[in-house]
Amino acid sequence: MGPLTGVTCTRFSLQAICKVLYGGLPLARARAHYDRKEQLIAAGICDDLRRVCLFCLLTRNICVMESEWHFIFHCPLYTDLRTGSLFRRRAAEVGSEHCSFPRPYSILFRTLPLCIKEPALANQLGSFIRLSLRVREGWLEEAVRGGLHIGPIVCNNAHVYCNTVEFANGVASSL
Numbered sequence: 001m002g003p004l005t006g007v008t009c010t011r012f013s014l015q016a017i018c019k020v021l022y023g024g025l026p027l028a029r030a031r032a033h034y035d036r037k038e039q040l041i042a043a044g045i046c047d048d049l050r051r052v053c054l055f056c057l058l059t060r061n062i063c064v065m066e067s068e069w070h071f072i073f074h075c076p077l078y079t080d081l082r083t084g085s086l087f088r089r090r091a092a093e094v095g096s097e098h099c100s101f102p103r104p105y106s107i108l109f110r111t112l113p114l115c116i117k118e119p120a121l122a123n124q125l126g127s128f129i130r131l132s133l134r135v136r137e138g139w140l141e142e143a144v145r146g147g148l149h150i151g152p153i154v155c156n157n158a159h160v161y162c163n164t165v166e167f168a169n170g171v172a173s174s175l
């Protein structure tokens, strides 16, 4: 990468992109909901399943790792926040969350360099991340406070799926 002297995106946007690059967003892929570990275990969500997107598991019966690419491109919790040319351009490429190919993370890897080249796109991504993290925190707070209710069949199927290569690659599965 060349010098960053020409970068004109906001400081927050640059921070957000850096966090995506080094896995620093507070998502379950890396953090496994450690700050709510006890509540998850009480609901039967343990081991690798703690890396799941709780919103998709509890509201859609979909098992998918809460990765950066699921958070940015797929999770319906943030659909209304995906505005601007960044997401319009990517929409055709994103494809189904249930497909292994192209690899779900490949869209993210193609998007980040664009954001470095075009500050407006970096600002859109930064803004999305800032607002979505707030929505995520609010939803999680409410969901955990109300008790995580997950049926035994869904829970069992999710445990089986979370040990597969597809789950590790971020592919979604209906339970």
Ligand SMILES: [Zn+2]
Binding pocket: 053, 054, 055, 056, 070, 074, 075, 076, 077
């Ligand atoms: Zn989700």
